[in-house]
Amino acid sequence: VRRSFHAFPPGDVAVAGVALGAAWALKAFYSLADAGALQWILAPTVRLAQWASGVAFAWEPHVGWMSRETLFLVAPACAGVNFLIAAFVSLCLGLAPACRGTGERAALVAGSAVAAYAATVLANATRIALAVRLHAAGAAWGPLSPERLHCALGVAVYFGFLLALFALSSRAIEARRATA
């Protein structure tokens, strides 16, 4: 056990600690937050989804963003905070072993936070734009009821974006290492 623990450099353990601590704090905040407290992530996401889908959303205080045209609600549960946490933690844990020195590790944590936020807005706007179409069409397929289809679409979009974000970030670090 001791040997395997020492296989992880202290710098990587520190990055993991910061990432998991931030994830825990964000999850605790999210569990109590209403739509107003999540405007920092809901508003840009809905604006982008509105632009992509052509469906107008209006702000409903304490509830979220509502499309009266399609009766589609973007509620706090749709804010994408779980994806934000998954993206941030994945980048920190997966790419920390490629970093050398405290400066690179600090840049990784800060860069991961920015990249995770941007990816969340983009992925969630894509998901909402597609889900609005699915909802309007009332699509269902075999055992996939409209609710299950909505869930499956969400997982496919979110996880596809997560893999793409991770692959792009890994390549960026490799390219930076090659030119250094």
Place this chain on the structure above:
Amino acid sequence: VSRPRLPLVLVPWAVYVGVTVVAPAVNGATRDPAFADHAVITLGVSGAVLLLWLAAMRRRSAVPRVSGSSARSRP
């Protein structure tokens, strides 16, 4: 003797499943009847996307790459 290395892409999958299925289950979401549906769909769809990604990466690495300079230098 080096141990076989796991693909790094398993990190985002493990974290995603941890955040969306394991953490809610630990916090008591299993009492909600809809959680089983959510867990099956999350594991099934993310697993399928992961397998497709790994297959695409394997196929890509199996195709020999010809760089511009080496292609030009060939007779």
